[in-house]
Amino acid sequence: MGVLAAAAFAFIWSTGFVVGRFIHGAAEPNVFLALRFGIAAVLLFAVCAIRRPPMPDARTVGAHLGIGALVNGVYLCLVYIAIADGLPAGIMALFGGWQPVLTVLVVALLTRRAPRVTVVLGIAASLTGLVLVLGPGMRSGAITGLLLVLAVLAALLLGERLPGPSLQLFGALAWSVLGISVVGMALMLHLVRTTSPTTVAIVVLAAPPLAAVQTYLLFGDTLTLLQVAGVVVSLVGVGVARVAEARSALPGRVGPASEADGEDPAGRRLG
Template sequence: MLATLIAAVFVVLWSTGFVVARAITPFADPNLFLLARFGGTALLFALAAVLARAAWPTGRDLGKHLLAGALLQGVYLGAGYWAVAQGLSAGVMALLGALQPLLTAAVAVPLFGERLSRRGWAGMGLGLAGVVLVLQPKLSAAAPHASHVAHGNAPSWLVVAVSILAIGAITAGTLFQKTSLARADIRSASAVQNFGAAAVAAVLALALGEHRWVASPTLWGSLAWGIVMLSGISVTLLVWMVRRGDAARATALMFLAPPLAAIEGYIGFGETLLTVQIAGFVVALLGVLLARS
C-alpha cells in the first residue's frame, strides 16, 4: 500500500515539471531558473542533513554523488531545455523522454541482474504506445516543420544529438543510484547531488549568456514548487524507489508523466484535450500496471 502511494505521489509530482517549464518561460531563462531550483533544494537538504547529523559522502563517493546529480537533473534538464529552445518540438522531446524507461530496463537487466518478464516488456511497449497517443496532436502539429528541426543557431544534427544526450544522462543518473551510492544517507546524498546539478546549470547559464529574471508571483511560486516538490520530493522518491527496488519498474512510472501533463495543461492553461489523448492515458496506465506487476 505504501509503495503504491509513493509511486502515485512521485508520478503526479514528476508530471508537473512540464507545467513548470511552460509557466516560467515568459519570466526566466531556463538554466538560470534551474540553477536557483537546484541550489535551493541543495540548501534545503543540507539543512536537513545537518540537523539530523547525517553522515556525508566523502572521497570518491563525494565525486560520484556530484556526477550522479549532474546527470540525473543538471544535464538532463539543461540539455533538454536547450534543445527545445533551439526549435526541437516539445512533443518530440517528451517522446524521447518516454524512451528512458525502456533504456533503463535494457541496461539494468544485464548490469544489475534485474529480471523483466515478457509481461513487463509488453507493459513497457504499451506505456510507450500510450505516450505516442497522448503526444500525437503535438507531433502532427510539428510535422509540417519536420525539415527544420532547429530554428536557433545550432545545426539540426547537434540539437538531435543533445536531446539524445539528455535521455542518456537521466538514464545513467538513475542507474547510478543502485551502485554504492545507495548506502549514503538520502538527505546528505540529495544535498550533494543537487549541488552537482546546480553546477551544471551554472555552467550552462554562463555559457549561454542567460540573465533574464522577471520577478513575478508565477515565477516565485514555480521556483518554490520546483525546489520543494520537484527536485525535493519527486526526485528523492525516484531515488528511494530505485534504491529499494528494480530500476526498470520504478522508471516505468514515467510513462504516465506526459499523459498527466496533458491533463494538467488542460486544467491550468486551457490546452486542448482530445479523445485520442484520453485513450493514450488509459493505454499508458495499463502499460505501467503491467510493467510493474
C-alpha cells in the first residue's frame, strides 16, 4: 500500500508542471492559481464543516499558513510565470528536483542524524538521471486564505485578466483542484505521517522525469535515447533511496542514528 501511495503521489505531483503549460492560451498563470486555490479552499472548508475534524491551535495554523504561502503561493506563482514566459515544463521540473536534496539536508541538520549512505547514493543517481533527461533542453536555448491572496496580488501586479470559459480551462481546474490540491496533498500528508519527510523528498525526485515523459506524450516534446536512459536511472535511484530509507526505519534495527543517540537495539537509553 505504501508503494502504491508513493507512486500515485509522484505521478500526481509531476502533473503540476504540465498543467502550467497546458493552460497556455486558456488562462494567465496567477489568475488560474487564484481560481484553483479559491475553489480548493471552498471545497475543503465544506468537507471540514461536514466531518468536523479536530482543528489545530492558532500557533499551528500560523505555521501552516506560512509554509503553505511559500510552497503553494510564492513558489507556484513563480513556476507558472516562468512556464508562461517560455520555460519548458521539464526544465522547470529540474529546478524542482533539487528540493528533495535540500529537504534531506534540512532534516539531517534538525535531527542531527546523517542519512544512510545508500540514501545518498540513491539521490545522487536520481539527480544524475535528471540531468540526462533534461540536459538536452538546457542546451537547446529553449529557456527563454494566504495562498489565494498571493496569487491574486501577483495577478493584479502583472495585469492579468480573468479567462473566458473553455473546456481547456475547466479540465485544468478540475484536475488541479481535485487531483493535485486534494488527492495529491492528502497523499503527501499520508506519506509524511506514515514514513518521514525524507522519504517524501525522495519520492518527489521521480516527478521531473515523469513530467518530461508527460510533455513528450501531450505536447510532442522529443525524448532521445539518452533521455530515456535518464528516466530509468532517475527512477532506479528513487527506488534505491526509498528502500534504504524504509529499511533504516524498521523497528529494532541498529544504525548510525540509534548508536549516535546512545540507544541499544531495543530502544533503551544507554549510559
